[in-house]
Each structure stands twice: as structure tokens, then as C-alpha cells.
Amino acid sequence: MAERVACVVVTHDAMPWVEHCLESVGDIPTAVVDNGSTDGTVAFVRERFPGVEVVEQENLGLAAGWNRGLATVDAGHVLILNADAWLQNDALERLLAASERHARAGLVAPRLLNADGTLQRSVRGFPTAWRIATEYLYLRKLGSGSRALNAFYGAGFDHLSEREVDWVMGACMLLRRAAIDDVGGFDERYFLFSEEVDWMRRAADRGWSSVFAPDARCVHIGGASHGGRLFRENVRGQLRYLMLHGRRGEAERARRVMRLALLARGRLHRGAQGAMYRDAAAWLGSGDLGALLDHDVRFPVSKER
DSSP states (O other), X not given: OOEEEEEEEEESSOTTTXXXXXXXXXXXXXXXXXXXXXXXXXXXXXXXXXXXXXXXXXXXXXXXXXXXXXXXXXXXXXXXXXXXXXXOTTHHXXXXXXXXXXXXXXXXXXXXXXXXXXXXXXXXXXXXXXXXXXXXXXXXXXXXXXXXXHGGXXXXXXXXXXXXXXXXXXXXXXXXXXXXXXXXXXOTTOSSSSHHHHHHHHHHHTTOEEEEEEEEEEEEOXXXXXXXXXXXXXXXXXXXHHHHHSOTTHHHHHHHHHHHHHHHHHHHXXXXXXXXXXXXXXXXXXXXXXXXXXXXXXXXXXXXX
16 A cells, blocks of 8 residues: 655765755655765665665666656655755645645645755746856846846745745655656656756646745755766756757757857856866867767766755
8 A cells, every 4th residue: 555655865975964864754665766875875874774775776867766766665745855955844744735735736845945044045947048048148147036037046936935836956856646657757868957847847748736835844955965066967957958848949049058158157267167167168069969968977966966
């Protein structure tokens, strides 16, 4: 018989945050899918949390890890939680209550908080070439509340109201099993970044909503695993999304804008940040979209952004 709710956590060298993460979900059925950790994560989880089911596999990417976890647990709702995130107080019950209030909610997400308790803005608008341009060209800084200039980052969304949204950062997501069965799993062509927005877009196309529930709260460290080193993979994910869901030619237009913007950023910024932008710009100019989107990366992937 299916449980009411279960949890899936994907890890890769997830120390030291995984203990906080797993403690926060209590004794609900939980699967940890480990993508090739070498820091003792697997042994630690098995010793510290003997009731947690641990699944080991090679590092096939975050979407593949999530899908393995979804296939492992059997529940009407599945909480997908980053290894560097943990629920506060009764957040899970609040997420479940919000799901009950919204019969067509395929996904419910909490308010994310930084470690110091400040808001981590997590609500986004579906990507388009224009919305990506406003980000890469810094146009959004001209009007944080402007729908025209800042829709990609939620255009001043107050993060106080329970409402339907386009998509949310995937650090903590409660998915309805009926929606998973209808929409399918996560697209494993995404290795890291944009796999959650792709799923929420496909869910929306099938009549499911994504709901932001601010009375449920979750701390999210962010960037703990890759420290910002995977910028190119973030760009790749955005281009893949536009190839799959954008208008004809939109991904190519976005590629050109991204490259020009990153060339400019590479000149403005020094040190490692400037080098990161210059590297991504060179990569964007190194081939056609088909070549750029080839699934050719193998990076740490516990979704700690």
C-alpha cells in the first residue's frame, strides 16, 4: 500500500549538510540516491540513518538521480529535497495541506531561506530569449519590479502569498504522484540545471499547476557542492529548455545574446569570475546548438546551487 508521502534526496559528496537534511524529514520513507560520492556520504547515511534506503549509481546527472528515487519510493506525494537543504518545523505538513487546497497542483514548493534566515528568492518566470537577455545584459537591474525587464526573476514577487507560479528553484519540491504519472519523470538530457523548470513547463502544458506555499519554510545553503563552477552547464540547460519549449529559432537568438553579453562581462570582471564568463562565451561560439547541447559533462550533482 502506498504511503502518504516519501522523500528523495540525491547526493554527491554531500557532507556536511546531509545530516541536517535527513533529520528534517523525520521518519517518513526516504531514499538517498548517491551519484558516486567519495567523501564517505554513503557509509555515513547507512550508519546514522539505518531506516533510509540508499541507492548507489554512477553520476548520471541530477534528473537521472531524481528519477531513480521516484522509482524507488511508493507514495501519493514525493518530497524532493536537496542534500544541502532542510525543512523547518512542520513544513512538510504545510506543503501537504497546500497540495490538498489546490487539486491540480502537480508541485508545491516552500519559501526558501538562507542559513542566516533571510529570504532566498526562488520564484521564476518561464524562460524566453527576451527574459534571458534581460538577465545576461543586466537589464533587470533597471527595474526589479518590472514585468518587462525582470519577469525571469519573478518581477518583484513578494514571496508572501500562496499562489500559482511558473516555476520555482528545485531545492525543495513536493510532487503529486498522479502528476508524475501523467507528466512523466525528469528529462535526463539535462545533467544539472533547468531540469525542474522543464518538468514544471511540461506539467503546465498538461493542466497541472506549480504552487508557492510561503507558510512552509526550508533552509537552503545553495552552491555548496559546485561553488559556482558549473556556469557553463547552467547556460547549456537554458539553451536546451529553449530548444525543447521555445519558439522556432529562439534558442539560437538566445545563444547569440548570451555570447555577446558574456564577452562584455568577461572584460568588465577580473579574476576567476571574468575567466568564467570568457570561458562560457568561447564555448558558445565554438559550435552549433546541436554540438553545444551534447550531453558530455560529468560533474558533482547534488543540486546544491
